[in-house]
Amino acid sequence: MATIYDVCREAGVSMATVSRVINGSERVRPKTRERVVSVMEQLGYKPSHIAQSLASKFTNSIGIQVSELTGSFYGPMMSGIDEELHKANKQGLITSGRSSEEREKHGIESLISRQCDALILHVEAVSDEYLLELSKRNVPFVLLNRYIEEIADQCIVLDDLHGGYIATKSQIELGHTDIAYISGPLWKGDAIQRLNGHKKALKEHGISFDEDLCFEGDYFKESGIAAVESLLSKGKHFSAVVCGNDEMAAGAIVTLRNAGLSVPRDISIVGYDDIDVANYLYPRLTTVKYPLKEMASMAARWVLKNVYNQDVRLENKFVPDLIHRDSCSERKVH
């Protein structure tokens, strides 16, 4: 592999000059630049990122920590980030934390020790304190889908209260009043907010919240199944089910169908997230769209702006919309 030495020898200039043309500095005479460039091409020279990183302050790499590498939630997220970074010629280092506190911390530390210029984190298990601590350690980072008051401007979040609200409201507007709710795990902030939105819609329309129609799941399909089974076994009437996310909705649909209930004829269902699968389900799922990709790319832009001083617009809070598909219908009037 050719080095900068080879280039400056062949081109008859000093290292500094070569470095200048590499970095696109103005202070090089066009003629010199041409000569250097042509030598570089001739030699197939590519600057060593490693050496550049060591010598300069920046590594041009951004650490990305997600919960899972797999699944239709994180895919768009990574891809949103990556696209934006790629345009800016930065490299993302992706790690997964698997929602375990230890692994999340370990992942973050490992990213730091790799000298990332910044971090984009989607973490659930680590505490606010840890993150606050981290923010004092001069490693710039953005939080995706998590809100911490003290570092609000480093947080890119979805208005989950509103999401939960419109999901339930849509059902109320279809005439439903007995509305079951399958919640995500209530130790997660987003799950709480979504549920609060649900309650808000209920309250606003004079419907009282019924504990018996609410089930706490874990965001996985299986808990959607368990939820419907539990709901059915209680014998309470409900004509609509609002779900904390699409996966649980998928489980719910299957289980309802197995119980001889038709969706949406007998039961109306709304999901949340609008993952790929929502569109493959039968019936196609009406759901609250989580603008994941946009938010992810916003996170990348945050870095571009705050770390590399690029001039970009930032937006912190996103507002979700309802995507109407085939899983909802008006309440049957008897």
Next chain:
Amino acid sequence: MATIYDVCREAGVSMATVSRVINGSERVRPKTRERVVSVMEQLGYKPSHIAQSLASKFTNSIGIQVSELTGSFYGPMMSGIDEELHKANKQGLITSGRSSEEREKHGIESLISRQCDALILHVEAVSDEYLLELSKRNVPFVLLNRYIEEIADQCIVLDDLHGGYIATKSQIELGHTDIAYISGPLWKGDAIQRLNGHKKALKEHGISFDEDLCFEGDYFKESGIAAVESLLSKGKHFSAVVCGNDEMAAGAIVTLRNAGLSVPRDISIVGYDDIDVANYLYPRLTTVKYPLKEMASMAARWVLKNVYNQDVRLENKFVPDLIHRDSCSERKVH
């Protein structure tokens, strides 16, 4: 950030000694090691990967190029690779190539310029020649899901001929003889092999291959829809559809249902890949399982063995199985 200098000063030893304890060399007196370790902890010292990379031959990072960051195909792949690398304390650099020749090449070059110790590639657009060329450029790499004779031992592949074969054979065994086939794009090796497997099964059972029952799609859902529409419009009878992948199968199911045909009662369907979605579909899709995660982790092991000289077992060719679910049934006898 504390550097190795701080450590050796505080511990009263030379840099070489500190370096030895960092790298777990034997040649350090236990007492010395302890002292150094305690100083490192006290200072919160973490060696700089960058500097280590520059000084040593290795960066401990492995470039990974996939076609997409998103989708249920690549998720398990990345996660399979990452898990294995993580155990070995290596970092994966993930890039996506989007099946465009230019972007794939660009991605590969960028990975190389980042001094990856090795590359794991899932590429479709670049030519064999390019890859052969690459293999001479002293960058070790493995190919996932692609076979090139000359570098066969760098290829980790699925026996797609067998996959296509068992898919179709399963239908024949259910009594079907009029079997439609929705193929992937035939410029891709795997699509060809799967189709060949289909033909082989047909031939073996004395059924002749009918061009009119075969449709070339592009592996996306929409082409599954288009395929069924085309098939239906031809008016040829078929009682089973074998699909080149699950996505197209998903499209096919919906379209058949819209046409008033029931799956599996009227038409039997088999997919290929066993992506997540297959399990969410209605009916749950019977499909050929692509052991993606295993293959991906094998790719990682290939690197561990061939680049870092670790002692691991390698396997090049995987054989797929059929996963029986609910989308197939015996041919109706009139």
Next chain:
DNA sequence: TATTTTAATGTAAGCGCTTACATTGCAGCC
């Protein structure tokens, strides 16, 4: 043309490590 100003280029000191080789210390031996 001599002088000042400015642009272009060069010099060399790091960046934080690894590693071949040199040196030191000490156990074991006669």
Next chain:
DNA sequence: GGCTGCAATGTAAGCGCTTACATTAAAATA
């Protein structure tokens, strides 16, 4: 005690760049 032979440790030269500062060449000015 003096010597050999390792094991433990130290020395110092890179690795391939960036960059503050110094120098020189060219352009502008008088």
